[in-house]
Amino acid sequence: MENSTATAGDYALEARGLSKSFGSFYAVKDVDLKVRRGTIHALIGPNGAGKTTCFNLLTKTLTPTAGQVIYEGRDITGLRTAQVAKLGLVRSFQISATFPHLTCLENVRVALQSNHGKSFRFWSPLSAIRSLDPRAVELLEQVGLADAAHLQATELSYGKKRALEIATTLALDPKVMLLDEPTAGMGHEDLEPITELIRQVSAGRTILIVEHNLSVVSSLCERITVLQHGELLTEGTYDEVSNNEDVITAYMGGVDAL
Template sequence: MSTPTDYALEARGLTKSFGGFHAVKDVTLKVRRGSIHALIGPNGAGKTTCFNLLTKTLTPTSGQVLLDGQDITGLRSAQVARLGLVRSFQISATFPHLTCLENVRVALQSSQGTAFRFWRSLNSIKALNDPARALLAQVGLSGQEDTPATELSYGKKRALEIATTLALDPKVMLLDEPTAGMGHEDIAPITDLIRTVSAGRTILIVEHNLSVVSSLCERITVLQHGEVLTEGTYDEVSNDPEVITAYMGGVDDE
């Protein structure tokens, strides 16, 4: 029998209305601790809005968000990030003209609350080089420490973004379309990387590539028109007639 402490992240009756339009309506979501959980649905289903509500980029009209059983509904996005709920975005969010090492070091500074203390000695920043190199190695970017982010391939930019996310020491990672725009040659390495970095963490992922979802995710929640359509394993949801109909009839508005 499951208890509240079994879940790292929960949404309870989460709703976001814009005037009379419900972008997300009464969404209940339970992400089991230590799992990789997918949030999928046709275009316009409300997945991005749901992510924004979970990470407090948007304020819900009603409902609750809980992290490790703690109600974080009233907190700001920076506060929930400090509690360990960290999101990466669909579009790579690294600093293009900084090197890989510098990008990760900035994230490490932020996690330690020293990002804007410009009067600190350079030695205190250099002390972050070794942990930054270790994070780069973890995502397969050893030897790229001095490469500017703008010179990386698209797949390696996403790997760098995951490294900067890991630098914040997340308990729960929300990954928004991590393989979006990738060529076939980059998808498998990023999928393997997500599987590797999931050790000891909880991951909620929005991903259109269902082969990636099937290989990574233990549970899948399907949204349609801002509401939960169904939840289950990949085999269960992929064979659900309502899910098949939803994907065949999805509207391209998100």
């Protein structure tokens, strides 16, 4: 169970009774979630559990049918996606969202332009945009892509594309990062570098992660929330969750599931 001494101020992000229905179907129903500031918190569950829908509700890509989203003590339920991003609540997507035919440096620079209010100023001199290059290079160094700065994103391995996406997310200066399936589709050789990268960028930040790879979850996450059929099934540490019979049944229907 969550520490009973925790107060509302200890949480960077909360969902209170969060629901999303499409007609009579509830993709997410009455979900309560508390993400403690400065931690890596996982949201897991079998396919169709409502994890990505929950992410979309938290970052305002979708409007909830009911419930509240609280960010840093502020009710952001009525805000738009761009507004919550400017407050520091930023997400990545399961499918890589980089520009394939821009270089790594250019991809990060585009994200920095948005964060510095330079977006869509096509009449600005190139020198104004290039002033962002030193920070872009710093971010590429942070994710291990310094040597790939002038490669097009399409030339990168899958794992390095995910690293580039994390760099563009960091360019938005997030306080809370929501990472949707950051290791999806990766080969074994990419898992450890991306896992370590997530651990590194979590310093001074809060991360909520949707992840199917439970070995990644167990090595990174302090708390785990489990969804099933859009509803909260249980929450706890990895040991608590992995030994929960309801979780085992939800995943595989047997005692050897996790």
